[in-house]
Amino acid sequence: MMRLKLLASAAVLTVFGLGQGPAHAAPGCFVGIAMYTLSAPYFAAQQKSAVAQAKSLGCQVTTTDGQDDMQKEISDVQDMIAKGINILILNPRDPEGLVPAANAATAAGVKVVAMDNSIDPAAKIVTLVQSSNQKNGELVGAWLAHKMAGKKMKIALLSGQQGSGAGLERREGVFRGLNEAQLAQNARVDWEVVGQGWGGWAQEGGLNAMEDLLTAHPDINVVLGENDSMVLGARNALKAANRLNGVLLVAAADGQKEALKLIQDGEYGATGLNDPALVATTAVNLAYKAWKGELPAGFPKVFDTTPVVITKANVAQYYKPDAVF
Incomplete structure (x- = not known):
């Protein structure tokens, strides 16, 4: 099934009337926000932004935390x-x-908008709002190829969760960008993923996974994570092992403020922009418009x-010390 994708630039948001949200709230709006986890700062910031936007529209709001348990999240949706x-x-x-939970909600007359993590195209939803995981990844991969030009890369890969569509898109995007940039540079590809660890998107998980990877592969010179939290945890493991020197830290996505500060200080390479507030606010605005029958055909x-790939060259545009995330 072909899927049409748009980039949520300021111009596009203005065209569809999404930038500031609908002008008038309608009575009877009741929003359910079902998060599959709140274990990482990104998800907590995303939920907070979604709640704030829904309340700003005059809606009643209920929220749930699936606690990284698919069956619980399904039950949460049913309860909502x-x-x-x-x-x-x-x-x-x-x-x-x-998918069955989303379809059940739609069958009950609920306007369903998915956000952040991918959902199968068979789901009967209004739309899926997310950062461009593959495009962000490609930009990060291209940056990595240029940064490590001439050096054999021994990459430790930190993945979020098995079965995560967002994680798969992020790492595939980085690998694609890395391959294309190296081919353009040298007409050959020369990098290796020496090991993959599963960090559950969290800093502690990244630390634990990195400890195991360091033991098995002491020659690691690049840490690539599918989000910043896991890479920040990996950095702590590297620091404890006195191995920070000579290891480049890179994330496929997020733009967490702690990572941006390290990028600014020259202690972290790059990350892809994945703004939880923009994703959540856009998702709520779209769902609200769908409920009012105002989305265009x-x-x-x-x-x-x-x-966007955030590096030392442009980090000043994105680093906000007082940000939630």
Whole structure:
């Protein structure tokens, strides 16, 4: 199935009337926000932004934390439907596993917008709002190829969760960008993933995974994570092992403020922009417009924010010390 994608630039958001949210709230709006986890700062910031935007529209709000348990998230959605929500903002734990729950909500008359993590195109939803995981990854991969030009890369890969669509898109994007940039440079590809660890998107998980990877592969010179939290944890493990020197830290996505500060200080290479506030606010605005019948015909099934690789050259545009995330 072909999926139309748009980049959520300021101009595009203005065209669709999404930048500032709908002008008037309607009575009876009841929003359910189903998060599959709140274990990482990104997800907590995303939920906070979604709640704030829904309340700003005059909506009643209920939220749930799936605690990284797909069955619990499915049950959470069922409970929300029973409570009478008419808008569901869904961050799905599993791309296929949450399809029946999303379809059940739609069948009950609920306007469903997925955000952040991918959901199977078979899901009967209004749209999926996310950062451009693959495009962000490609930009990060190209930057990595240029930064490490002439050096054999021994990459430790830190992945979030098995079965995560977002994680798969992020690492595939980095590998694609890395391959294309190296081919353009030298007409050959020369890098190796020496090991993969699963960090559960969290800093502690990244630390534990990095400890294991360091033991098995002491020659690692690049740490690539699918988000910043895991790389920040890996940095702590490297620091404890006195191995920070000579290891480049890179994340496929997020733009967490702690990582941006390290980029600014020259202690972290790059990350892809994945703004939780933009994703969440856009998701709520789109769902609200769908509920009011105001979305234009043929609205895309996937709505992507603009991809950016954040490096020392541009980090000043994105680093906000007082940000939630």
